[in-house]
Amino acid sequence: MTDWRTVTNTLVDNLGTGLVSLIVGVAPETIIRWTKGTSANPREANERRMREAFRIYLELAATDSPHTVRAWFMGSNPELGNDSPAEALSEDRFKEVFAAARSFQA
Template sequence: MAAKTATAARPDLNAYNEAITMDTPELVDALRNLLGPTLVAYLGRVKETRAVRQWAEGSRKIANPADVERLRVAYRAARMISERDSKKVAQSWFQGLNPFLDDWSPARLLRDGDLETDGARVIGAARQFVAVG
């Protein structure tokens, strides 16, 4: 019962738990379903969506562990937003300039910023969006 109370108070915990328990192909597939292959390719620092498909199939590995962690953070934020609104809203949120992120898009900040500090900022901005819109 305590776990249910915790997730009711912090709905983002479901997204967190899913993100850390999925293996990489599952993670990429779930994120691709939420954000689309082009945005996942951008976040994963590859130029073609074929790589995203191959990651999801498990026929290609993501070389840099930091890229996998970046996709986990992106999944958490996308999952929170799509749970409240829709996939289209999550896609728009990731691409739009965000006032809580000094007018950077969450996708660009995740891709080009420091994962530890900027990843936390993206999650915070997603929580803010889910809470108040």
């Protein structure tokens, strides 16, 4: 399993602090503390959102540019009721987002 700081830094480097903050449901300042290792690991629900987002990010980044993947996370998605994947992840709709990611890759 990938360590917490690597997960956090990868997402922040590629999606940005604001988008990661939206996905996880914490303040941007908390995300920054996680990247620096100056804050304790998150609560279980927040860590799950972050790890699911990381898994989806890695899957999409294997075939698309980081810029394209970031745009996908932010964009309105008809398969998610026109919510963005980031919004859907923040609501713990993991299976729906994975299905939308696979459809995007196809």
